[in-house]
Amino acid sequence: MRQLTRPLGLTTLVLVSVTLLLAVFGPVLWSARADSIDIDAMRQGMSAAHPFGTDYLGRDVLARTLVATRLSVLLALLATVLGAALGILLGTLPVVLGRRIGGLVVAFINLTVAFPGLLLAIFFGVVFGVGADGAVLALAVALTPNFARLTYTRAVAVAEADFVSAARLLGVPRAVVITRHVVPNIAEPLVVNFASAIGSALLSFAALSYLGFGVQPPSYDWGRLLNEGLPRIYTDPASALLPGFAIVFAGITFVLAGELTARLLTAEPPGHRAAPRETAAPGEPEPGGEHGVLRVVNLRVRFPAANPVCGASFTLHRGEILGLVGESGSGKSVTGAAIAGLVPHPGQVEAERLEFDGEPLDPARLGDRLAMVFQDPMSSLNPALRVGRQLAEVAEVHRNADRRSAMARAVDRLRAVRIRDPERRAAQYPHEFSGGMRQRAMIGMGLMGEPRLIIADEPTTALDVTVQRDILGLLREVRDTQGTAVLFVSHDIAVVRELASRVLVMYAGRIVEELPASALDTAAHPYTRALVASSPDLRTDRSLPLATIEGRAPDATEELPGCPFAPRCSYADERCHTELPAPRDLAGHRVSCWHPIGALEVRA
Amino acid sequence: MSELTVDGLTVRFGAHTAVDGVSLAVPAGSVLGLAGESGSGKSTIARAIVGMAPISSGSVRYDGTPLRTPDRRIQLVFQDPAAALDPRRSIGSSIAEGVRAKRTARRARVRELLELVHIDPARANLNPREFSGGQLQRVCLARALAAEPEFLIADEITSALDVSVQGAVLNVVREIQRETGIGILFISHNLAVLRYLADTMAVLRAGKLVEQAETETLLGAPEHEYTKQLIDAVPGQE
Numbered sequence: 008m009r010q011l012t013r014p015l016g017l018t019t020l021v022l023v024s025v026t027l028l029l030a031v032f033g034p035v036l037w038s039a040r041a042d043s044i045d046i047d048a049m050r051q052g053m054s055a056a057h058p059f060g061t062d063y064l065g066r067d068v069l070a071r072t073l074v075a076t077r078l079s080v081l082l083a084l085l086a087t088v089l090g091a092a093l094g095i096l097l098g099t100l101p102v103v104l105g106r107r108i109g110g111l112v113v114a115f116i117n118l119t120v121a122f123p124g125l126l127l128a129i130f131f132g133v134v135f136g137v138g139a140d141g142a143v144l145a146l147a148v149a150l151t152p153n154f155a156r157l158t159y160t161r162a163v164a165v166a167e168a169d170f171v172s173a174a175r176l177l178g179v180p181r182a183v184v185i186t187r188h189v190v191p192n193i194a195e196p197l198v199v200n201f202a203s204a205i206g207s208a209l210l211s212f213a214a215l216s217y218l219g220f221g222v223q224p225p226s227y228d229w230g231r232l233l234n235e236g237l238p239r240i241y242t243d244p245a246s247a248l249l250p251g252f253a254i255v256f257a258g259i260t261f262v263l264a265g266e267l268t269a270r271l272l273t274a275e276p277p278g279h280r281a282a283p284r285e286t287a288a289p290g291e292p293e294p295g296g297e298h299g300v301l302r303v304v305n306l307r308v309r310f311p312a313a314n315p316v317c318g319a320s321f322t323l324h325r326g327e328i329l330g331l332v333g334e335s336g337s338g339k340s341v342t343g344a345a346i347a348g349l350v351p352h353p354g355q356v357e358a359e360r361l362e363f364d365g366e367p368l369d370p371a372r373l374g375d376r377l378a379m380v381f382q383d384p385m386s387s388l389n390p391a392l393r394v395g396r397q398l399a400e401v402a403e404v405h406r407n408a409d410r411r412s413a414m415a416r417a418v419d420r421l422r423a424v425r426i427r428d429p430e431r432r433a434a435q436y437p438h439e440f441s442g443g444m445r446q447r448a449m450i451g452m453g454l455m456g457e458p459r460l461i462i463a464d465e466p467t468t469a470l471d472v473t474v475q476r477d478i479l480g481l482l483r484e485v486r487d488t489q490g491t492a493v494l495f496v497s498h499d500i501a502v503v504r505e506l507a508s509r510v511l512v513m514y515a516g517r518i519v520e521e522l523p524a525s526a527l528d529t530a531a532h533p534y535t536r537a538l539v540a541s542s543p544d545l546r547t548d549r550s551l552p553l554a555t556i557e558g559r560a561p562d563a564t565e566e567l568p569g570c571p572f573a574p575r576c577s578y579a580d581e582r583c584h585t586e587l588p589a590p591r592d593l594a595g596h597r598v599s600c601w602h603p604i605g606a607l608e609v610r611a
Numbered sequence: 612m613s614e615l616t617v618d619g620l621t622v623r624f625g626a627h628t629a630v631d632g633v634s635l636a637v638p639a640g641s642v643l644g645l646a647g648e649s650g651s652g653k654s655t656i657a658r659a660i661v662g663m664a665p666i667s668s669g670s671v672r673y674d675g676t677p678l679r680t681p682d683r684r685i686q687l688v689f690q691d692p693a694a695a696l697d698p699r700r701s702i703g704s705s706i707a708e709g710v711r712a713k714r715t716a717r718r719a720r721v722r723e724l725l726e727l728v729h730i731d732p733a734r735a736n737l738n739p740r741e742f743s744g745g746q747l748q749r750v751c752l753a754r755a756l757a758a759e760p761e762f763l764i765a766d767e768i769t770s771a772l773d774v775s776v777q778g779a780v781l782n783v784v785r786e787i788q789r790e791t792g793i794g795i796l797f798i799s800h801n802l803a804v805l806r807y808l809a810d811t812m813a814v815l816r817a818g819k820l821v822e823q824a825e826t827e828t829l830l831g832a833p834e835h836e837y838t839k840q841l842i843d844a845v846p847g848q849e
Contacts, residue, residue, distance in 0.1 A: 169695035170705070173751070176661055177709035177758050178683045187708075191699045334773040471648035472800070472844040479846070500774065501803075501847030541778035543803045544847050545830065552785070553778035553807070559743035560775075 010270045019267045022260040029076040041070035052243045060246040062235055068246045071232060072253050079228040080257065082143055082221075083209035089147035090208070091201050094154020099185075102162045116159060119152035127152075128211055132220035142221040146211055150204055157200055161193035168192075195272050203265025206258050213254045229254045299324040300459050300492040301346065301368075304360035308338070308345050311353055313563035315341040317516040320590075323460065326490040328482070330507030330524065332500050332538075336562055338516040343462045343496045347379050364459055375405040378453025382465040384445035388437040394448050395421070395433025401455035416455060424451040424481055443474035450481060457489065464496045479506050500527065500538055512538070515561050515571035518590070521597040531596045531603035534572045570601065578602040614638050615660075615685070615762055615794060619669035622655050629655040631818035632669065639761070640792040644809025644826065646802055646841065652818040653798045654690075657766045660796075661687045673762070683709075686755035690767040692747035696739040702750045703735030709757030724753040727790075728783050745776025749783055756787065762794045763787075769804060781807060802845050806830055814838050 010016045045065035052060050059068040097116060101109035119127075131145035165171065166189055174184050215221035216230025217237075224231070229250045236247030301323040308316040316338040323329050333339040345356045346363075348370020361368045364376070381387045389397055398417035402408040408416065414433070421429035424447040437445055446466055453461055463482065467475035483506065485491050497503050503510055504524050512520040512535045520532040530536045540554035547553070558575040561567055570576070573583040583601050590599045615637045622630040630652040637643040647653045658664035660671050662680025671678045673685065689695040696705050703721050710717045722732040728749035730742075739747055748768055755763060765784065769777040785808060788795055799805050805812055806826055813823040814837065822835040833839045 169689040169691065170697045172663060173687070173689065173695055173754065174697075174708060176681050176683075176685075176687055177754070178681055179708055187700075188697050192697070334775055472802075472846070473648065473840055475846070476844040498773065499846065501845075505846045505848075538775060542774045543778075543781070543807045545803055545806060545842075545845055547803065547807055549807055552782045555779040555782060556775040557779075559746075560773075 010267065015263070015270075016267055019260070019263040022256075023264050026076065026080065026257055026260050029073060030080045031077070033073045033076045037070040037074050040067055041074040042066065050239065050243070053245050058245075059249045060243045062232075062246065068232070068236065068249055071227060072229065072249050075228050075232055075250070076253070076257070078222065078226065079209060079212065079230075079253075082139060082228060083146075083205055083212050083261075086143045086146035086212065087150060087201060087205045087208045089143065090150025091154050091197070091204065093147060093151040094156075095158045095197065097151060097155040098158025099162055101159055102166055102185075102189075113159060116152055116155045120156050122152075124149045124153075124207070125211055125214060128215060129218070129220065132215055137220055137223065139222045139226065142212060142215045145220070146208055146215065149211070150208060153204070154197070154200065157196060158193060161196055162189055165189050165192045199265055199269040199272060201265075202268045203262050206261030206265060209261060210254065210258045229257075299327075300364060301494070302360060302362040303346065303358060306342065306345060306356070306358040306361065308341050308350055309355045309357070310563075315516055315563045316345065319511075319513070319516075319518050321511055321518065321521065323492045323494060325459075325492055326486055327509065328486055328493040328495055328507045330503035330510040331494060331496045331513060332498065332503045332510055333513035334498055334538075334560055336515075336560055337513040338563065339496050339498075339513045340464050342513070343379075343464045343494060346494070347377060347462055348373065349379070375401060375456025376459045378450075378456075378458040378461045380446070380449050380453060380461060380463040380466045382468050384442070384449045385437060387449060388445060390437050393434055393436055394440065398433070398448070398452050398455055401452060405456055417451075420451040420454050421448065423454060424448070425477075426451070441474075442470055443477060446470065446474075446478055447481065450478075450485070454485065454489075458491050460492045460494065461485070462494045462496070465498065466495075467502060468497070468499070475502070482506065500542055501544060515567075516563060517571060517599065519572065519599050521590075523595060526595065529605065531593055531598040531605065532572075532600045533576050533578050533602070533604060536604055570599070578604075613674040613761075615796070616672045617656065617660065617669070618672065620656065620659060620666065620671065621668045622652070622659050622664050623667040629664075629818055630659065633815070633818070633820050634669075635796075635813060635820070635823070637762070637794050637796055639794050640788075641810045642788060642795040642797055642808055644805035644812040645796060645798045645815060646800065646805055646812060647815035648800060648841075650817070651815040653800075653815055654766050655818075656815075657687060657764045657796065657798055660764060661685060663687075683758040684760050685762045685764065686758055686760040687764045687766060688748075688751050688755050688768050691771045692744060692751045692768075693739065693771075695751050696747060696754075698739055701736045701738055702730075702742070702747075705739075706735075706750065706754045706757050709754055720757070724756055725750075727756065727787065728753045729779070743776060744772045745779050748772060748776075748780045752780075752783060752787065756791075760793065762796075764796045764798070766798045767800070769799070769801070777804075784808060802830065802841060814841065 011020065043066065048057065048061050048065035050061065050063055051057055057067050061067055097112065101112045104112065127149035128145045131148045132142055135141035135144045171184060171188050174188055212221060212228070213230035213233065216228050217234045219234065222228045222231045232250035233247060233254070236250060240247045299322040304320045306316055306319040319342055331339050331342065341350065344350050350356050388394065395414055395417045398420060399410065399413035402413035402416050403410065418429045418433050421433055426432050426444060426447055440448060467478050470478065479502065482493055486493055495503065495507055504527055507524050510522055510524050510527065511518050512532065514534050520530060520535045522530060527539050530539060537554055537556045541556060543553060556575050561571055569584040569586055570588050573579040576583065588599045588601045590597050593603055617633060617635040620630055620633045621628065633656060635643065645653050645656065655664050659666050696702065706721050706724055707717050710720045712720055721735055725732040725735060730746060730749055742750065769780055772780060781804065787793065797805065797808050809826050811824065812826045812829045814821050814835065816837050822829060822833065822838045829838065830842060833842060
């Protein structure tokens with residue numbers, strides 16, 4: 008509803024009310040004046056008695072324009088309603104009819120959409136006969152294709168949705184499925200389209216009347232008035248300009264109304280607004296004495312409406328694989344993106360320290376010392392370029408290599424990531440690669456330089472387990488042979504446990520625990536414990552229920568004064584809800600919790 | 612209650628054979644876990660059983676007679692719970708859709724079903740967007756149970772969920788199975804999840820069945836080379 012109080016909303020509301028008031032009360036108030044013929048005052052210019060002059064029978068143009076509001080709006084509305092009804096009917100036909108006849112209907116709709124609406128309207132205006140009725144019908148028919156196509160495309164999308172299948176499996180009759188599930192879910196775009204269609208119907212109708220196809224004397228709408236006034240445009244411009252202005256005014260009004268409806272309908276459900284989360288706990292000591300490959304102190308990422316990372320600190324050493332584990336929305340991927348300088352606009356990255364290789368991290372100067380591997384290699388490789396070319400480009404850009412040696416290196420790197428027959432593969436396009444091979448190629452691209460750090464964001468999530476194992480092996484091999492550090496971001500604690508030596512556990516934008524991978528079973532933070540216990544592995548006791556965490560993680564827009572996990576934590580007490588725990592060291596774990604499990608009673 | 616049998620099931624999409632002569636039997640009250648990697652045809656089998664994919668040859672029988680779909684006795688739970696619930700209807704009304712009863716009795720039954728999946732019945736009037744993924748998946752289970760099915764097909768129902776809520780969904784499936792004695796075809800790429808729920812397991816590869824055995828046997832002493840590979844690839848094993 009906030010949309011209504013914004014400038015666009017307010018303007019639209021005012022314009023719509025003015026138009027509707029005029030349409031309702033205009034004829035009541037000014038009919039007599041508009042219809043009074045005054046032979047003495049024919050074709051007059053502007054005067055006190057007639058601010059916008061008079062027409063060929065001495066009638067007041069202003070009064071006539073105001074009175075014409077009702078007919079103009081009414082006819083446009085009528086045409087739109089008819090057109091929408093016809094369109095919705097036509098658009099649902101293909102869904103109801105079988106594939107063959109339905110296909111013909113779709114082809115017909117697509118054909119008619121190709122014709123300009125006004126042309127159709129004029130054509131049908133001639134067919135249906137001159138006059139208001141004919142013009143309404145003509146315009147309705149002209150509006151039909153648009154509604155039909157919109158209805159059809161939406162209906163097909165909704166009809167294939169899982170919730171429609173589910174209803175069918177429950178034995179809900181077809182007609183009920185359509186009225187209950189399909190129609191409400193296509194209504195939204197239709198309503199938006201309807202509101203703006205009134206605007207264009209109004210303009211089209213004015214055009215028809217102006218051309219003489221529409222409203223006939225003695226009735227009059229704006230198009231008719233424009234038609235009467237225009238021959239005198241050079242002598243008495245006001246009498247032609249006023250109906251013209253009215254048409255433009257009402258047209259804009261309804262187009263704005265369409266826009267506003269769209270915004271109102273697509274607006275997010277009332278959410279919490281940019282409540283900045285408390286940033287890092289006070290007095291947090293800096294971890295790690297010596298500088299590693301990557302040193303991050305109190306990293307924060309802010310967006311206007313959310314703060315996905317609020318105070319992450321960690322150090323990554325040479326040749327180390329560090330796991331960053333968390334659930335969706337925990338901020339783990341944003342952390343990786345922030346280090347690589349890939350946080351999308353309007354996100355802002357701040358940190359007390361962000362050092363790469365001992366110097367302040369400057370994304371522009373990272374070059375090929377940092378490589379990034381994403382979850383979906385298909386979207387990170389350019390589908391239109393050969394794989395070898397894409398790899399070679401890295402060397403050309405960062406190392407000023409010539410085309411030939413760059414390609415030679417690309418082939419060599421593809422071999423290094425154990426792609427068989429690399430010469431042939433380099434000449435292929437990404438779609439000719441399997442998912443696992445694409446991911447290898449991405450890693451190979453990262454290895455075109457001599458990266459000090461690879462940030463791998465869920466690199467195996469989209470892959471099958473057998474392929475996943477190969478990719479994990481490859482990352483380990485790169486670390487062993489080149490001493491590259493790896494920040495491995497994943498939701499899968501089992502994968503992280505297998506690959507990483509140290510693990511960061513992230514929850515609600517904070518690192519809640521840092522611990523050796525081997526110590527995951529004896530984690531100190533209740534969240535880490537629950538996370539480990541809730542994912543079954545091949546040793547889980549089948550006779551017991553799995554551990555669960557009730558509730559849901561706070562999303563990045565929520566602000567909690569205390570520990571973010573407190574609402575779901577069985578150990579939480581008063582303090583946990585009100586005071587944010589600072590990270591402290593506990594027997595090799597670094598944990599942010601007031602009540603760490605199995606705490607060795609080392610008080611911070 | 613009786614057995615669901617799939618006999619020589621073949622599903623072709625154009626020139627591509629998604630499922631190739633698969634035969635399975637799930638006895639009443641037991642859980643069959645169907646494992647396989649992406650593209651192996653797991654979901655296609657599920658969809659073919661409920662009539663959402665065309666059967667090229669072979670048969671699906673229930674209680675010895677060929678199945679005519681849609682059949683309320685067999686319900687399917689989908690992978691993505693957010694897509695499987697009408698976003699414009701309250702979860703209560705989505706569940707009520709499957710209940711065949713008079714108005715008041717229907718409302719009581721919805722409450723009962725929500726309690727069964729550990730969702731507060733007071734939240735029945737809320738729309739899906741008010742719930743987490745794990746809660747929505749439990750709502751989907753409740754909806755499937757509303758039809759009082761004798762058989763449930765769960766198609767990767769925990770794959771789209773975070774680990775912390777996956778456990779709650781698996782626990783509910785297990786409880787339901789024990790309390791109602793319903794037969795379940797549980798499909799997953801995750802062997803650990805299948806091991807936790809299934810009595811017997813079948814492994815699918817490129818549309819063909821490679822091995823089928825009791826869960827303990829299949830995981831403990833796999834016979835087929837591919838099954839061994841799958842088990843070895845499960846991460847987090849020492």
